[in-house]
Amino acid sequence: SATRPDHPMVELASAAIERVYGRKPELTGLTANCDMTHFVKRGIPSVIYGPGDFSVAHKIDEWVTLSELENATRVYASIAVEVAGSYR
Secondary structure, three states, X not given: OOOOOOOHHHHHHHHHHHHHHOOOOOOOOOOOOOHHHHHHHOOOOOOXXXXXOHHHOOXXXXXXXXXXXXXXXXXXXXXXXXXXXXXX
């Protein structure tokens, strides 16, 4: 089961990605085994996001550029700041 595109967690992550990359992300589904599977089964809203080109992910020569790693760090930090701010 996927997290709905209009769920606040998806909107939060999408806004963070847009702030960092300057464009709205394309929201797609993904068939894979990852931690999100376990979270969703327990009713925990989740999204999958990570740096780099998915076509080279989880392969012997997997790699990511430093700029993508830096951008991902900015996205994660932006999400954390927004979530922390909502608990003030």
